[in-house]
Amino acid sequence: MTELFDICGIPAFLEPWINRFYTPLEIDLLTNLNGKAMTAAEARQALGPESSDSLLERAWRRGVVRRLDDGRVTPADFHVRFESWALSIVKEANRQGLMQGAELAVDSQGRLDGALCNCCNDCCFPHQLARILEVEKFWPLSRYLAQLSPEPCNGCGRCIRRCPFDAITQAKKKKGMPPSTPVIEANLCRGCGVCATGCPQEAICMQKIRASELETYYA
Ligand code: SF4
Numbered sequence: 001m002t003e004l005f006d007i008c009g010i011p012a013f014l015e016p017w018i019n020r021f022y023t024p025l026e027i028d029l030l031t032n033l034n035g036k037a038m039t040a041a042e043a044r045q046a047l048g049p050e051s052s053d054s055l056l057e058r059a060w061r062r063g064v065v066r067r068l069d070d071g072r073v074t075p076a077d078f079h080v081r082f083e084s085w086a087l088s089i090v091k092e093a094n095r096q097g098l099m100q101g102a103e104l105a106v107d108s109q110g111r112l113d114g115a116l117c118n119c120c121n122d123c124c125f126p127h128q129l130a131r132i133l134e135v136e137k138f139w140p141l142s143r144y145l146a147q148l149s150p151e152p153c154n155g156c157g158r159c160i161r162r163c164p165f166d167a168i169t170q171a172k173k174k175k176g177m178p179p180s181t182p183v184i185e186a187n188l189c190r191g192c193g194v195c196a197t198g199c200p201q202e203a204i205c206m207q208k209i210r211a212s213e214l215e216t217y218y219a
């Protein structure tokens with residue numbers, strides 16, 4: 001494992017996360033690839049009798065490796081890096097209005113556990129499906145609720161356009177009057193935070209209304 005961490009530049013405190021998401025054979029595969037590319041036959045030979053075509057196929061489908069044009073496999077980019085470019089990805093995701101979800105916690109030994117997802121609202125299917133099936137109250141449960149402060153809000157309406165769940169409304173503007181403050185419908189808000197990250201006035205904050213399962217587990 002230490003070897004893999006050195007090869008991929010993964011911080012050691014992410015070990016629990018790696019163990020949970022990568023199978024032992026996938027870890028072996030990445031270690032053997034050592035940042036380079038191999039043909040399927042070379043990879044099978046390096047991994048020994050337990051390896052198979054289906055292992056490579058599965059590793060590719062899970063984003064552990066990627067395939068080059070000539071058919072060789074090479075490690076896929078490892079996305080969990082706490083470096084400045086990772087922070088810039090998170091900021092860009094915020095700017096683009098992607099729905100971010102985090103299930104991060106620190107375990108009893110001070111190690112980071114969980115994952116961060118920069119999910120787009122097109123593919124964040126559980127929330128969309130819950131809405132279609134009208135089961136939002138059952139699953140997935142939202143952990144945050146958007147709260148709007150009228151004072152800094154200038155009524156620009158950006159939050160309304162960004163909300164993927166049509167949870168924000170605004171009274172029609174009256175001639176000669178400033179735009180009214182939008183209203184967030186708590187029953188429709190899924191706590192995605194897209195409105196808050198896009199508000200130029202920082203008028204929306206996310207109120208935590210439910211602990212994550214991990215937080216409850218480690219409490
Ligand atoms: S984006 Fe911010 S400033 Fe604009 S209407 Fe929404 S809360 Fe108000």
Ligand code: SF4
Pocket residue numbers: 145146162163164165166167168184188189190191192193194195196
């Ligand atoms: S946090 Fe709520 S109100 Fe804000 S964009 Fe998401 S669903 Fe809409």
